[in-house]
């Protein structure tokens with residue numbers, strides 16, 4: 690285990706982990722969605738050998754300590770088995786501090802931050818975030834509701850609005866969908882991304898990390 694990995698593991702769980710030349714940050718286990726396909730609902734919190742179950746939610750300084758020196762990382766990615774924008778203040782603070790080290794910052798998100806916070810947070814994100822990868826997960830609302838089981842109404846439209854606003858703020862936006870998820874038409878998902886003027890990436894079912 691490298692020093693950075695050793696620093697990353699605390700009594701709270703793994704707060705930062707290294708994969709693919711990136712540093713991934715694990716802020717929370719809470720989600721706005723309850724995706725039927727999520728491994729955590731089957732008891733697996735594993736990503737490429739890292740157990741991302743958190744026993745306590747870390748504060749910003751604990752995350753920064755776990756991240757350590759990120760100057761060798763291609764990207765800082767906020768990503769775990771939870772939605773990082775639910776902890777918006779911590780996310781913004783940590784991202785700003787790491788950007789001061791010259792890091793490129795990405796969020797893997799459900800795209801529901803504006804819905805949850807009740808306002809457009811993309812201007813705040815644009816100050817400290819370079820890219821967002823947003824889980825579209827379906828090509829229509831009915832299928833999205835079936836697979837992702839959002840706790841709030843209007844989530845499918847809200848994530849698309851978020852994508853559009855983030856793009857307008859100059860953030861590099863990618864929508865993702867999972868090939869192999871029942872009923873999901875990947876080409877139709879890609880068409881939604883094209884309509885919004887953002888990028889698209891196809892993911893594979895049961896491949897995490």
Ligand code: SF4
Nearest residue numbers: 720722724727770771
């Ligand atoms: S948003 Fe991600 S972590 Fe949350 S339930 Fe869905 S797949 Fe799991």
